[in-house]
Amino acid sequence: MRTLFTFLLVLLAEPCFGADLTGNWAVLDPLPDGTVRTTYLDLHQEGSRITGTIRAGQFYFKIVESTGGSDGFTLTGSMMDGTAERRVKYEGQLVGDELHVATRRRPEAETTEMIAHRVPAGQGAYPPRRPLRGLHEVADNGLARTPPMGWNSWNKFAGRVDDAAVRGMADAMAGNGMKDVGYQYINIDDTWEAGRDAQGNITPNKKFPDMKALADYVHSKGLKIGIYSSPGPNTCAGYEGSFGHEEQDARTYAAWGIDYLKYDWCGARNLYADEEMRAVYQIMGDALLRAGRPIVYSLCQYGRAEVWKWGAAVGGNAWRTTGDIRDTWDSMTKIGFAQDELGPWAAPGHWNDPDMLEIGNGGMSDDEYRTHMSLWAILAAPLLAGNDLREMTPAILEILTNREVIAVNQDKDGKQGRRISKPGDQEVWSRPLADGGYAIGIFNRAAKPAKFSLKWSDVGEMSAPTHARELWAHKDLALKGEEYSATVPSHGVVMLRIAK
Ligand code: GLA
Secondary structure (H helix, E strand, C coil): CHHHHHHHHHHHHCHHHCCCCCEEEEEEEECCCCCEEEEEEEEEEECCEEEEEEEECCEEEEEEEEEEECCEEEEEEEEEECCEEEEEEEEEEEECCEEEEEEECCCCCCEEEEEEEEECCCCCCCCCCCCCCCCCCCCCCCCCCCCCEEEECHHHHHHHCCHHHHHHHHHHHHHCCCHHHCCCEEECCCCCEEEECCCCCEEECCCCCCHHHHHHHHHHCCCEEEEEECCCCECCCCCECCCCCHHHHHHHHHHHCCCEEEEECHHHHHCCCHHHHHHHHHHHHHHHHHCCCCCEEEEECCCHHHHHHCCHHHCCCEEECCCCCCCCHHHHHHHHCCCHHHHHHCECCEEEECCCCCCCCCCCCHHHHHHHHHHHHHCCCCEEECCCCCCCCHHHHHHHCCHHHHHHHCCCCCCCCEEEECCCCEEEEEEECCCCCEEEEEEECCCCCEEEEEEHHHCCCCCCCCEEEECCCCEEEECCCCEEEEEECCCCEEEEEECC
């Protein structure tokens, strides 16, 4: 009895070294779309050492460092993202039966304070990886013979996309001339997902009351509809991914009438290495082919693992070649002008994707947006508008619907353009076209207008042309001599089409 009493006294006297923090803790953050963003801290305390895991949205950290105990602790979590390490820090303390924790979602972000409660062991446990099948060539689905054209919700709406916005975009695209020049897909990006029903079927959240009805509506406008998922358990925004449900999800998309899938690596990084991406993407490539509906397959894994070399072999119609674009001159040009070497990997049905358009989102000038559109056309890149199509200036609509520039993008030979020279701040790119001619972009990356001379002998195996079409001015030009000279506005472009 006396020994037991002493033991209890010791426990009370040293609360930091009790096992108080051990347990599975969850922070519940209900979102307006009816889903609950949950962070799990699965902790094991031994003396002053805390181990365990933290699962937050698409991230899954192993605790690698800790200090303190229940009356004040700091945890450092670490995870691998491909070959890069990502770390997170949580500080907290036990207050009654609540765990008060604080973290920063990004190093520069404000501190987020959260309260966690105990939940049963195993709840929210990260699923184990599934074995991968051997590699094979997934048959070509025959789609996207020219780069896909349409709209995607992410750049403008992010988590605010809903049924009404999607219908609004379909109405706008069908009525404002975009459909007439070839735009076709209305693509819902991340944050449409709720979870799974008792049979494991993916269900949309409150923002999308009836996905089939929405698809029917978009189809009724003569357009197509796209959706988004991840090969991981969670998407980038932390929503439900397709991991372990690939076949079922592909069938669900087909039943809803979906025509396009963007498939975003994110949560898969916690289970698979970059070298395994091909085998992982192959699962959905196979599943889509078996789903019984033609569905464009768009890979999004930020250009890692040299995706251009195997994207087509997993049935991919397009693959992102870079991280996310932002609506700035710096971001757009860093991405767009870095695509040169990937040229040989583009072909009808299989496109390099330097990310969606930012045209009309307000962060660049009209000249800069003309550069964006011209470069994406020369790169044979998917043209997915990322602005609010219901409200744009006539100048932006004109940029997005320039038929002559779009004809370059949609050229049926599908040869991606290449840089042919880069004297100083100017760059000249050229793209061979099916009619034997060329599209030429003379870009000025400088802060001042530049007078520029182009030697025809640098463009390709052609003799000096006698006329050209100026694709932004919609003008025929008479040419003389071995050179062409033009003044190119700052951050602007002169785009020409030369006939054979
Ligand atoms: C990633 C993708 C983006 C977008 C978001 C959605 O960052 O690269 O294009 O789909 O996820 O969460």
